[in-house]
Structures are given as C-alpha cells and as structure tokens.
Amino acid sequence: MKYDLVIIGGGPGGYQAALKAAENNLKTALVEGGQIGGTCLNRGCIPTKLFLGATSVVAELESQKRLRLAKGSADFDLCSLQNRKKTIISSTRKHMLSKLEKSGVDIFLEQGRLGGEGTVIAGDSRLNCRHIIIATGSRSGFFPGMEPDHESILTSTDALELRDVPSTLTVVGAGPVGLEIGQIFSRLGARVTLVEAMERVAPLEDEDVSKELTRYLKREKWDIRIGVKVTGIERESGTLKVRLDSNQNIDSEKCLLALGRLPNAEGLNLESSGIKTYGPGWVRTDENLMAAPGFYAIGDINGRSMYAHSAAHQADFVLEHILGSSNEPYFDKLAPACIYGSMEIIRAGQTRRELSIKNVPFGVSKVTLAGNAIAQGHGQIQGFIKVFWSDQRVMGITGIGHGLSGLITLAQVIVDQKWSRDEVKKHIFAHPTLDEALKEALIAPVEVESHEGL
Numbered sequence: 001m002k003y004d005l006v007i008i009g010g011g012p013g014g015y016q017a018a019l020k021a022a023e024n025n026l027k028t029a030l031v032e033g034g035q036i037g038g039t040c041l042n043r044g045c046i047p048t049k050l051f052l053g054a055t056s057v058v059a060e061l062e063s064q065k066r067l068r069l070a071k072g073s074a075d076f077d078l079c080s081l082q083n084r085k086k087t088i089i090s091s092t093r094k095h096m097l098s099k100l101e102k103s104g105v106d107i108f109l110e111q112g113r114l115g116g117e118g119t120v121i122a123g124d125s126r127l128n129c130r131h132i133i134i135a136t137g138s139r140s141g142f143f144p145g146m147e148p149d150h151e152s153i154l155t156s157t158d159a160l161e162l163r164d165v166p167s168t169l170t171v172v173g174a175g176p177v178g179l180e181i182g183q184i185f186s187r188l189g190a191r192v193t194l195v196e197a198m199e200r201v202a203p204l205e206d207e208d209v210s211k212e213l214t215r216y217l218k219r220e221k222w223d224i225r226i227g228v229k230v231t232g233i234e235r236e237s238g239t240l241k242v243r244l245d246s247n248q249n250i251d252s253e254k255c256l257l258a259l260g261r262l263p264n265a266e267g268l269n270l271e272s273s274g275i276k277t278y279g280p281g282w283v284r285t286d287e288n289l290m291a292a293p294g295f296y297a298i299g300d301i302n303g304r305s306m307y308a309h310s311a312a313h314q315a316d317f318v319l320e321h322i323l324g325s326s327n328e329p330y331f332d333k334l335a336p337a338c339i340y341g342s343m344e345i346i347r348a349g350q351t352r353r354e355l356s357i358k359n360v361p362f363g364v365s366k367v368t369l370a371g372n373a374i375a376q377g378h379g380q381i382q383g384f385i386k387v388f389w390s391d392q393r394v395m396g397i398t399g400i401g402h403g404l405s406g407l408i409t410l411a412q413v414i415v416d417q418k419w420s421r422d423e424v425k426k427h428i429f430a431h432p433t434l435d436e437a438l439k440e441a442l443i444a445p446v447e448v449e450s451h452e453g454l
Contacts, residue, residue, distance in 0.1 A: 001106075002128045003027045005322065006120045007420060008112040008173050008268070009135035011038020013299035013311030015096060018135050020319040029129070031122040033111030036096050036135050037089070040308040043157040046092070047085050047181050051160070052340050054081055055187040059342040063379030076188055079163050095386035107362060108355055116272040131294055131322050134275075134283060135311065136268065138261035138300035141280075145232055148255060152240055153233055154256050156181060162254075166190050170242050170252040174201040176339045178258030179213075180398070185343040186220060193250050194224040195242070200226055201381070206352055209345055209400045212383055216343045225250075248374060263301050279303065287329035288321055296321075310335045336412040344404040349415030352449065355388060362390045363446035371399045373432035378402050381403035385441040393418040394442070407438050 003377035005021045008012045010032030021028040037043050057074050064070035100107055111124030120127045140155035142148060149154050154162075156177050165188045170370070171178040174196035186192045194201065194217065200210040201217070201224065217224060229245045233255055242250040275291045276284045282303030283291050292296045296318045299311030313335075320326040322415045334354075339345040355362045369375040375383070383401025386395055395418070397411040422445060429439040 001029070001125065002174070003029045003106075003129045003338075004129065005029070005133065006031065006112075006127050006129040007135055008120060009038065009115075009133075009137060009264075009299070009301075010034075010036040011135060011299060011311065012040050012308040013098070013137075013315045014135035015443075016135065016312040017135065017298065017315035017319060018100055018105045019103055020316060022100075023324075024319065024323055026318045026322075028104070029106040029108060029112060029120075029122075029127055031108045031120060031127075033109070036093050036107075039139070039367060040166075040295040041092060041096075042089060043160060045308060048156075048158045048177075048184070048439050050088060051081060051184045052087050054084075054236035056342075058187040059363050059380075060378065067379050068232060069379070073410050078165055079266075081166065081396070082161070082163055085160075087299045092362045111267065111271045113267055113274050114275075115269070130275075131296070132299055132316075133318060134270075134291065134295065134297040135266065135299050135315070136301050138263050138306065140257065141260045141262040142257045143259065146230060146259075148257055152235065152254055154254060156256070157259060159254075159256050164338070166252075166254040168193070168252045168254070170194055170195060170240070170250050170255045171258060173243070173258035173260070174198075174203065174226070175258060175260070176202075176337075178256065180340055181256060181258065182222070186222065189230045190222075193225065193242075193248070195225045195228060195230055197229045198226070202345060205339075205345055205388065206398045207349060208375070208384070208386065209398060212400045213343055213345065216382060220342075223250075238386060261300060261306055263303065264270065265301065271296075282445075289318055289330050293387060304332055305335050307335045307337065310321060323448060333416075336408045338405045338408050342402070343400050344402070345400045346408045346411060347396075347398045348408060348411040349394070350388060351396055351398065352388060355390065355395060360395070361448075362388050362395060364388055365444040365446045367437055367440040367444050369437055371432060371436075372437045374434050375402050375437075382383065385437050387441050387448075392420050394420075397438075397441075399438075399441075401437075403434055407434060410435065411438065 004026040006029045007017050018030045094170045098230045108122035112122045115121040150158050159181050169185050169190040170193045171182040172195045183193045201214050204208050231245050234241045240252045240255050263281040273292050278284050282299050283297035285291050285302045287295050289296050298314035317330050369383045370381045375381045380402035384403045385399035388396035426440045429435045
C-alpha cells in the first residue's frame with residue numbers, strides 16, 4: 001500500500017497530524033499498537049482530571065467548613081469512579097476513531113516499526129510512504145533499585161487503576177504527576193507523604209509558587225520530605241519500607257513513583273533509517289523537527305516538551321512543512337503549563353530563573369487573590385498572580401490559587417503578544433471573575449528584582 005504519510009503513534013500529536021493530513025487530501029495511515037489517544041487520554045491527563053474534578057467537592061467543602069459555613073463530609077466509591085472513567089475514555093476513543101475514519105485515514109491497530117527505504121511495518125502489512133511521522137510518546141520512568149511491582153510500588157498508570165484507597169501513600173517526586181495523583185488520594189482519605197530530592201516541591205516552578213503550595217499541602221496534613229532521596233523500597237511484614245538517604249524510613253501501604261518520563265523508542269528500528277537518538281532514546285530532530293530525510297518526530301519522543309498540547313502544535317508545524325505552506329524553522333515556544341488541584345499553578349512564558357540565567361533585566365508585578373470575589377466565594381483566598389516584565393513588555397506570567405487554570409490561555413496570549421500596560425488598558429476584563437486578578441497583576445507596580453546568586 002502506498003501512502004503520502006504514515007504516522008506511528010495515535011496520541012495527541014499523531015491524531016492531530018492524521019486529521020490535518022486528511023483535510024489536505026494526503027493519503028494517510030495511522031499506526032497504533034496500543035489505544036487511540038495515547039497516554040494522555042488513557043493513562044494520564046484525562047483520567048487524572050476526571051478524578052480531580054469528581055473529588056473537588058472535598059476541597060470545596062473543607063474550605064467552607066473552615067469558615068464555619070458548612071458541616072458534613074463527602075464519601076466516594078472508587079470503583080464507581082473507575083467505571084465512570086472507563087465509560088468516558090471508551091466513548092472518547094470511539095469518537096476519535098470515527099472522526100479518523102470519516103476523514104479517510106486508514107487505521108492500523110498494530111505495533112509499528114520502520115522497515116527501511118520509506119516503509120513502515122504494521123503487523124503483517126508493509127506500508128510504503130513518502131513521509132513518516134514518529135509520535136510514539138513516552139512512559140513512566142524509574143531508577144534502578146526502585147522498580148515498580150505494579151501492586152504496591154506503582155507507576156502513575158497503576159495508581160489510576162486502583163479500586164481501593166490505600167490508608168497511606170508515599171509519593172516519590174513532587175512534580176505535576178506526583179502532586180495531582182497525591183491530591184486525588186488525599187481527598188479520598190489516604191495519608192500522603194511526599195518525597196522530593198530537590199529542595200522544594202514543584203521544583204520547576206517559581207520559588208514563591210513552591211512556598212505557597214507547600215503551605216497548602218501542610219495545611220492538608222501532608223508529610224513533606226524535601227532535599228532527600230529514596231535509596232530503596234522494601235516489603236516487610238506486608239508494609240512497604242521506603243528508605244531515605246537521611247537514614248529515615250517511611251512505612252506505607254502503597255508507593256507512587258512519579259520520577260519523570262522515558263521515550264517509547266524500543267522496537268521502532270530507528271537505525272534502519274539513519275535516525276539518531278540521545279539520552280535514554282529521545283529522537284534527535286533538526287530545526288524542522290526532521291529526524292532524517294522524510295522522517296519527522298513530534299511530541300514526547302523528541303524530548304523537546306512533555307505536553308500533549310506541544311505535540312499537537314508540532315503536528316501542525318510538520319504538516320505545514322510537508323505541504324510546503326511554510327519554510328520557517330520550528331520555534332520552540334515555552335509551552336503553557338498547569339498543575340491541577342485545589343491550588344492550581346499556571347506558567348506562561350519565561351520564569352524568574354530563566355530571565356536571570358539569560359542576564360535579562362526584569363521587574364515583577366504581583367497581586368494576591370485575597371481580594372478577588374470568586375476566590376472569596378469559594379473560601380480559597382490563598383495564592384497570587386505574578387507578572388515578569390522586561391523593557392516594559394510582559395515576558396512571563398505565573399500564579400497559584402483556586403481555579404487559575406482557566407486563565408492559562410489568556411496568559412499565554414499576553415506573553416506571546418508581549419503586552420505593554422497600554423495594551424492592558426484596551427481590554428475589558430469581566431466582573432466578577434478570576435480574570436480581574438490577572439488584570440490587577442498586570443497593572444500593579446513593578447518592582448525591579450535582583451537575580452544575584454541564582
């Protein structure tokens with residue numbers, strides 16, 4: 001069979017590429033050895049948000065109880081939550097497959113690999129093609145001596161399949177995955193211990209964001225151990241012993257390993273087409289996201305960004321390159337980022353650390369959420385929004401607080417367009433909304449910051 005384009009991997013990047021190719025009359029095949037939707041839909045972003053959304057009533061109720069406005073508790077049936085998750089994800093997969101089929105994309109639900117000379121092997125089929133996109137994504141990573149057993153020592157995939165709430169859960173890694181899944185099980189009744197080798201939780205975020213989040217988690221009675229490493233995990237008398245390099249042990253029923261991602265590059269036969277990798281197997285790409293003549297790599301597999309929306313953005317770029325509608329090189333934008341939960345974190349553009357490393361003079365304007373009517377109504381007034389300025393233009397926006405993920409796209413647009421204060425004045429921000437807090441941060445006094453010692 002001869003195709004204009006064959007895509008290996010049906011996650012957010014591969015799916016977007018297939019649809020766009022079909023829309024532009026390219027004969028297209030999509031090869032997926034697992035489930036359409038990839039990690040994001042089946043084992044990552046979507047199930048996590050379903051659980052966070054369902055259990056958000058716990059955080060809301062606790063906030064109102066602290067204000068002495070409410071009483072009672074919320075009880076959940078984790079098995080029922082799992083069943084609802086499966087129903088929603090299955091329905092979404094069916095919709096995606098239907099959309100691909102209606103668009104004229106040939107779908108091969110087989111493991112794909114490169115066959116050399118412009119071919120892809122999908123099960124027993126050999127697909128000849130002009131262009132190939134590799135979009136195989138990534139999987140949970142772990143360190144030697146800390147391998148998951150998928151029963152008590154868990155990956156994020158395992159944790160999102162549990163049907164019983166553990167009495168105690170140790171989360172190793174204080175990045176987005178550990179923080180979000182930790183909050184789910186904390187709301188369901190588990191006592192959570194968080195272990196992070198770096199010196200603060202959410203170590204890639206602004207330091208003030210990390211401090212605010214730490215205060216919140218301690219208020220929720222999390223046991224937080226920062227600046228320590230796990231040296232091993234052993235089972236003793238039916239309980240896990242999580243051993244730390246501080247000579248302390250943590251007893252826990254379950255342990256979640258949230259230690260980053262590894263590329264899904266095994267079995268692709270990359271070397272047959274002269275494709276080079278780096279690190280643990282990330283595919284090396286040039287300024288056009290090409291891994292070799294006729295081959296592109298998008299999404300997690302190229303190691304540039306671990307976000308589903310980055311994969312979809314790269315898919316659009318590659319299709320424009322294939323169609324000849326753009327000859328511009330791919331610009332690695334800093335992708336907008338969110339960490340979800342009761343205290344949501346947003347980040348758009350450059351951070352204080354990035355500006356400091358580049359020796360860019362900058363200032364900061366900031367507003368707390370204490371005076372925002374929406375935050376007050378939810379009883380969750382902790383948090384702030386911070387704006388980074390250089391040459392009187394917005395270079396970055398970050399924040400933490402109730403419901404801030406709803407501001408991320410606007411924040412990214414403001415950063416991309418490098419708004420000035422005059423630009424802010426041109427727009428009406430609705431009242432009462434969280435958006436008003438963003439406006440207040442944009443017009444607040446700017447204080448010049450020193451970055452010595454960073």
